Amino acid sequence: MDRVITRLVALLACAVALAACQLDVTVDVVVESDGTGQIAVTVLADQDVLDQVPTLVDDLVLDDVIEAGxxxxxPRAxxxxxxxxxxxxxxxxRSQGEATNLxxxxxxxxxxxxLGRGTNGDITTNQLSGRLVLSGFDDFADADLVASVGGQPFADEIAASGATPADSFNVTLQALLPGVIKSxxxxxxxxxxxxxxxxxxxxGSAALILAQSTQQPGEGQRWARPLSILALIALVAWVSFMTIFIGYVTVARFRRARAYKHRHLGEQ
Structure with missing residues (x-):
């Protein structure tokens, strides 16, 4: 998947670094009880950024972000x-696989x-893992970004300013998992x-992301497993009955055929 969010945040961070201001980026991951959910990326910059980079809002091109879904x-106040x-x-x-890709x-x-999710018996386990790490602005660069602007954006200006990621922005990850958190x-x-x-x-060090939760069957779903067991028992009973019935019919037909054959031979 194209890293359009990376490019957008990189350009914002570079602009903020040059303005000697700070950018706050928060990523929220919300997982519902059925495994669906939503990811939200929120960017906040103070007024000093707009005062020093007045064209920032107009310079933000969001077409690729929208095209990516x-x-x-x-941007607004x-x-x-x-x-x-x-x-x-x-x-x-809609699934843990799609969430992981995002x-x-x-x-x-x-x-x-x-983001992982699996079920063992009645227990569903949700797991989030990863790392938060950024050693410098060069970490934002990818081949497409460098090719599109002819190099790392504002590389010379940032080097001259002495700005670092720690000076320029804060990044926070928040997650809400269903069920009980396993400490x-x-x-x-x-x-x-x-x-x-x-x-x-x-x-510049890495923050390890580890989280796990477990879900018991919901109160409104507790009927499902007993009902499925009853349905299975009924199915087995029906199959057994039909097997016996078919066998009985087959034997009865065979006996009638033999009796008819014997009567026919006796009449001759």
Whole structure:
């Protein structure tokens, strides 16, 4: 999947770095009880960014993001009236495989991202894993991005400014998994709302993402397993009955045929 979100965030981060301001990027992953869900990428920049880069909003090209299936809210002023820039991109997913593809398409600092889901008996397990790591602005570069602009965007200007990712933006990953969080398989504590949060380290090191939850059958679904067992028993009983019945009919026909044959021979 084309990393259109990576390119957008990279260009925003570079512009913010040159303006000596800060960008906040939050990725929210919400998984519903049936395994579907949504990923949202929210970008916030303060008014100083727009004051120093007044063409920033007009320079944002979102056509590729929309074409990749993301819904867009913004760019616009934040709802709190503080000024600045608000941009949110959301994408639904129908399976853990689709969610994994979307997470991997985000690119740096989100690496080795994976959302897993499996069922063993009555228990469904959800698992989120990956890393948050960014050693420098060069991590944003990919072949298409470099080719499209002729090199790493603003590379010389950023080098001259001495800006670093830690100075320029904050990155947060938040996840809400269904069921009960397994603390022994999760490396952060959920808040009061059950939300798990990881933040990008500001020293170039990696933050490991590990989370797991388990789901019991819902109260409204507890009838399903007993009913399926009853249905299986009924099916086995029906098959057994039909086997006996067919055997009985076959034997009866065979006996009638023999009796008819004997009577016919006796009359001769």
């Amino acid at each position: 993301w819904s867009i809210d913004g 934040p709802d709190d009236g503080s000024g600045g820039l608000f941009l949110q991109m959301t994408h639904p997913f 997470l991997q398409s985000l690119g740096p600092p989100f690496t080795q991202m994976e 022994e398989q999760t490396n952060v504590e959920p808040d009061a709302n059950g939300i798990l949060t990881w933040e990008l380290p500001d020293n």
